[in-house]
Amino acid sequence: MKRTKINSILTSDQQDYEVVVKGWVRSFRNNQFIALNDGSCMSNLQIVIDLKTDAAIVKRISNGAAISVSGNLIASQGKGQRYEVKASSIEIIGDCDGEKYPLQLKNRPSLEYLREIAHLRFRTNTFGAVFRVRHALAFAIHEFFNNQGFVYLHTPIITASDAEGAGEMFRVTTLPFDNPPRLDNGQINFEEDFFGRSTNLTVSGQLEAELAATAFGEVYTFGPTFRAENSNTARHLAEFWMIEPEVAFNNLTDNMDLAEAFIKYIIGYALENCKEDLTFLAQRLSEEEKLKPQNERSEMGLIEKLEFVVNNEFERITYTEAINILLQSPAYKKKKFQYEVSWGIDMQSEHERYLVEKHFKKPVIVTDYPKEIKAFYMRQNDDGKTVAAMDILAPGIGEIVGGSQREERLEKLEQRMNEMHIPTKEMDWYLDTRRFGTIPHAGFGLGFERIVQFVTGMGNIRDVIPFPRTPKNAEF
RNA sequence: UCCUCCUUAGCUCAGUUGGUUAGAGCAUCUGACUGUUAAUCAGAGGGUCGCCUGUUCAAGUCAGGCAAGGGGAGCCA
Numbered sequence: 001m002k003r004t005k006i007n008s009i010l011t012s013d014q015q016d017y018e019v020v021v022k023g024w025v026r027s028f029r030n031n032q033f034i035a036l037n038d039g040s041c042m043s044n045l046q047i048v049i050d051l052k053t054d055a056a057i058v059k060r061i062s063n064g065a066a067i068s069v070s071g072n073l074i075a076s077q078g079k080g081q082r083y084e085v086k087a088s089s090i091e092i093i094g095d096c097d098g099e100k101y102p103l104q105l106k107n108r109p110s111l112e113y114l115r116e117i118a119h120l121r122f123r124t125n126t127f128g129a130v131f132r133v134r135h136a137l138a139f140a141i142h143e144f145f146n147n148q149g150f151v152y153l154h155t156p157i158i159t160a161s162d163a164e165g166a167g168e169m170f171r172v173t174t175l176p177f178d179n180p181p182r183l184d185n186g187q188i189n190f191e192e193d194f195f196g197r198s199t200n201l202t203v204s205g206q207l208e209a210e211l212a213a214t215a216f217g218e219v220y221t222f223g224p225t226f227r228a229e230n231s232n233t234a235r236h237l238a239e240f241w242m243i244e245p246e247v248a249f250n251n252l253t254d255n256m257d258l259a260e261a262f263i264k265y266i267i268g269y270a271l272e273n274c275k276e277d278l279t280f281l282a283q284r285l286s287e288e289e290k291l292k293p294q295n296e297r298s299e300m301g302l303i304e305k306l307e308f309v310v311n312n313e314f315e316r317i318t319y320t321e322a323i324n325i326l327l328q329s330p331a332y333k334k335k336k337f338q339y340e341v342s343w344g345i346d347m348q349s350e351h352e353r354y355l356v357e358k359h360f361k362k363p364v365i366v367t368d369y370p371k372e373i374k375a376f377y378m379r380q381n382d383d384g385k386t387v388a389a390m391d392i393l394a395p396g397i398g399e400i401v402g403g404s405q406r407e408e409r410l411e412k413l414e415q416r417m418n419e420m421h422i423p424t425k426e427m428d429w430y431l432d433t434r435r436f437g438t439i440p441h442a443g444f445g446l447g448f449e450r451i452v453q454f455v456t457g458m459g460n461i462r463d464v465i466p467f468p469r470t471p472k473n474a475e476f
Numbered sequence: 477u478c479c480u481c482c483u484u485a486g487c488u489c490a491g492u493u494g495g496u497u498a499g500a501g502c503a504u505c506u507g508a509c510u511g512u513u514a515a516u517c518a519g520a521g522g523g524u525c526g527c528c529u530g531u532u533c534a535a536g537u538c539a540g541g542c543a544a545g546g547g548g549a550g551c552c553a
Contacts, residue, residue, distance in 0.1 A: 048511080098504055102487085113487070231550085234547085
């Protein structure tokens with residue numbers, strides 16, 4: 001008989017039928033009741049064992065053990081659940097030695113401890129919920145773009161392009177690092193390397209996405225991205241997943257519309273399809289919030305916050321307006337900002353948080369930044385000072401999206417690249433798009449783990465990716 | 477990378493002014509239990525006090541160094 005997944009049993013109205021269920025024991029009470037979890041949902045299925053069950057089997061029903069149960073699914077005789085399985089036979093598939101098993105759910109192990117046993121943390125309610133939501137968001141992303149006719153583009157993970165300047169890169173090489181081949185001048189001879197040149201792990205698929213957008217019209221990437229920055233924060237990973245749509249003929253407003261609709265769609269999808277997990281995560285978050293001082297607690301619960309984002313327009317302001325708001329703010333006048341505020345600064349976390357969490361209390365899209373603090377490919381505005389950039393700032397986690405309309409005018413682009421000392425020769429393939437049928441186009445990048453953080457309410461980005469890669473840590 | 481806090485049993489944490497054999501709850505193990513819901517009850521085992529060096533008659537406790545982790549900042553997505 002084929003096994004039935006626990007979520008389909010619990011969401012169905014059928015009862016009084018034979019089932020086979022397989023999963024892992026979460027608890028075993030009164031020598032009689034097993035809480036069985038198979039990962040298909042947060043809830044456990046209660047198994048009631050026959051009192052005549054072999055004592056040797058009963059002894060092996062320990063926390064973490066994998067078992068198979070056949071029996072009748074009936075309305076529960078107890079109060080805590082709707083259904084239960086009256087077991088007719090129990091098979092131990094995999095024993096779990098209690099003395100050695102490090103996961104003790106009743107002790108409420110800390111997130112930090114669970115991170116050390118990341119191979120087992122999927123078995124907890126919290127991480128089960130987080131990674132089911134992560135999956136749902138990934139699925140929703142593909143669904144959103146597919147519905148709109150985007151082509152999913154796989155950009156290279158190994159690249160030779162080092163001109164984008166998005167961050168420090170991990171080098172990819174097969175040369176022996178203790179004795180690499182050298183040129184007469186002592187420099188390493190990368191012509192002898194695997195690719196015949198120096199290569200790195202990608203920091204962004206954007207430039208390649210732009211190439212494809214000039215043929216397909218709308219494309220998106222969704223893949224791993226690598227930054228060798230020594231960032232030790234709850235918002236940064238050395239290996240993370242990024243979504244980068246790129247759309248031909250879009251201007252900055254179209255770009256903002258797309259980003260806003262996209263974020264609302266995937267959050268809406270999670271609200272619709274992950275109710276049980278989000279309810280649990282909301283509960284978890286509110287318990288965590290209770291430990292904080294009153295003035296640091298958020299005003300909204302997790303689900304309330306997500307619904308608010310889905311149902312309200314994002315605030316759209318220019319960088320210049322943002323600076324003016326900061327200059328006129330009570331926080332500025334009371335000298336509460338640690339960093340100075342003036343037109344031309346790259347806004348600090350404290351400034352972004354003020355705009356999002358204190359002033360507007362909703363996601364904010366800031367546009368038209370000074371060109372000096374933005375990348376070379378962003379389209380220059382007519383004022384000669386700003387570029388058609390946009391960042392989306394979200395409450396609690398800051399910058400979640402960075403995007404722009406791209407500079408499609410060859411001369412302007414080359415001029416800007418020269419000013420920023422970016423070698424135009426190596427980027428010839430990129431400039432070709434501006435030579436042959438150039439078009440206005442726009443796109444953005446969204447850090448996947450940041451949106452997973454936002455939706456699940458998890459405070460540390462290391463807890464929303466299965467096996468986090470961070471400085472000094474590549475365990476598992 | 478900078479600032480700051482922390483590190484004691486499998487987990488979460490107490491540990492007074494430096495002073496005898498380092499404690500609790502939970503987990504684990506043994507036993508009991510025919511309706512449990514973080515089951516309950518009885519009993520038992522479990523410690524290189526992060527690592528190194530120093531001060532002292534005496535260090536979990538004081539000082540210095542190192543490491544790991546948390547929080548904040550920078551860089552960013």
